[in-house]
Every structure is written in C-alpha cells, then in structure tokens.
Amino acid sequence: MSNLLNLVGRILIALIFFGGAIQKVGDPAPVTGMITGIGLPEWLIWPVAAFNLIAAAALVTGPGIRIWALMLAAYCIFTSYFHWDLRADPWQVTIMVKNWAIAGGLLILASQDTDGVSTGGRRAAKTGFQPDQK
Template sequence: MDLIGRILIAALFVTGAVQKALAPQMVEGLLGGVSLPGWLIWPALGLNLLLAAGLLWPPTVRAAALVAAGYCAVTSLFHFLPQDGWQMSIFVKNWAIVGGLLVLAASRRA
C-alpha cells in the first residue's frame, strides 16, 4: 500500500512538471500575479521531477515528503483567491496533499 500511495503522490508532481512544460503561460501568470519572475517556472518544474523521484526511491522518501509538503504549502498561496471557487478548491487540495505528505514523512524512520 505504501508504494501505491507514493506512486500516486509522485504522479501529482510528474503531471505538474508536464503541465508546466506544455503550458508555461498559466504558471507564469500566477507568478506574475504576485510579482515574481516567470522564469521561476523552470526551477519549479525541475523540483517537481526531483520530488517525484524522491518519493519513489525509498532512502529519500522522508526528506522528499517534507520538502514536497513545504512546496505544496507555499504554492497553495498562489491559489488563495476567495472570489474564485475553482482556485479555492485547488488551495484546499494542496493543503490535503500537505497533510498526506506529513503523514508519509512521519511514517518513515529518520
């Protein structure tokens, strides 16, 4: 079960990287909305792929889960748009993912 769960969570980060690669304008728009440069999409794409790999490789699961939880917490702020129900659902989903990642990290031995 642990491996299946890690594969499913890793898939979120892989699809996030693919989405950034295929449609960077959306993320660049979110970055621009908070006065950050659009080029940050590329390090974020790389981080998404590293996190996915880290969640799959047993020795790095705990560290990857902790970093991924922080990443999801920070990126959730881009979606905190109370007037937009769709963005708020993404905001809440990010925090649910943070919770799952923290449980995963806690279940691994340090």
Template sequence: MTDSAVLVGRILIALLFLGGAAQKAGDPGSVVELLARLGWPGWLVWPALIWNAAAGLALVLGLWVRPVAAALALYCGVTSVFHFLPEDPWQMTIFVKNWAIAGGCLVLAAHGSGRFALRPDGGAAG
C-alpha cells in the same frame, strides 16, 4: 500490506508532482501568469519544474523519502498562496487540495519510504 500501501501512496502522490512538471513543460505561460499575479518572477517556473520532476521521481523510486516529502509539504503550503482566490471556487478547491497533499507528504515524512524503496529508511521516526 503496510509496505505495499506506502509504495502505492508514494506513487500516487508522486504522480501529482510529475504531472505538474509535465504541465509546466507543456504550458509554462499559465504558471508564469500565476507567479506574475503575486509579483514573482516568471523564470521561477523552471526551478519549480525541475523540483516537481526530481521530487516525484524520488518518491517513486524511494530515495530520500523523508526529507523530500517534508520539503514537498512546505512547497505545497507555499504554492497554495497562488490559488487563494475566495471569489473563484475552482481555485479554492485547488488551494484546499494543496493542503491535503501537504498532509499526505507529512505522513510520508513521518512514516518513511516503507520496505519497497531503492533506499528504505525504516519505519516511523521516534
């Protein structure tokens, strides 16, 4: 049951990042606007798209789960800054969700890929 739960959890978290990659590909302008609001260059949408897609696929396949999940947790923390708009309840919900996703990624980083992975990395780190 544990390995099945880890697999399902990996896939569900990965879907968020794969969906983010698809959103960036389909409507890069909205991400460019978020970046511009904080003075960041718009071209960062493209490395973010590639990272979202690659990291999502790595989680689904069970490749390098620990380091990818740790990096995704950091990514969620950084990108939450774009949604910290206290006057906008919708953006604040996204802000909080980013931190919740970071928490799930940290659990994956600590626990590992589980048995159902192309590159299983064992149980929890010591």
C-alpha cells in the same frame, strides 16, 4: 503488505507532481502568470518544473523519502497561496484545500519509518521487495 501500500501511496502522490512538471513544461503561460503576479521572475518556472519532476521521482524511488515528503509538503502549502481567489473563482479554494490535504498526506509519510521502502538499493533488500534486475 504495508510496504506495498506505502509504495502505491507514494506513486499516487508523485503523479500529481509529475503532472505538474509536464504541465509547466508543455504550457508554461498559466504558471508564469501566477509567478509574475506576485512579483517573482517568470524564469522561476523552470527550476520549479525541475523540482516537481525530481521530487516526484525521489518520492517513488527513494532514498531520502522523508526529506522529499517534507519539501513537497512545504511546496504544497506555499503554492496554495496562488489559489486563494474567492471572488473570481471559488473553485480555486477547493484546489487550495486539496493542496493542504496533499501536504497532510506527505507529512504523514514523512513521519513514518521509511527504511526498507525504497524501490532501489540496499533499503529494498531489507524488505524482500526487489526491483527486477536484468
């Protein structure tokens, strides 16, 4: 049961990053504005979108769940800077705190023994959880 809960939790967290990738590709203007607003080049949106997509997929499927969780936690903490805007939009502070909470969940995930909770390959075989093989 704990492996199933671990997988469901990873899927729910990954949805945030899948959605972020889709938003960045579908409408890059808001994020490029944030990126250029701190002096970084706007082309960074494309590697960031790719990172969101790849990291989300790896968080769900493994292997390397621990390292992906750590990288995503660091990403959440770093990107929370973009939402520190008390005077213009207090709602942004809520988004910033949500980023910290997501980072906290990812750190908890990284601290767990993730052997046997991958959805593919040899690790899944250890737990008895096997994806459909056709």
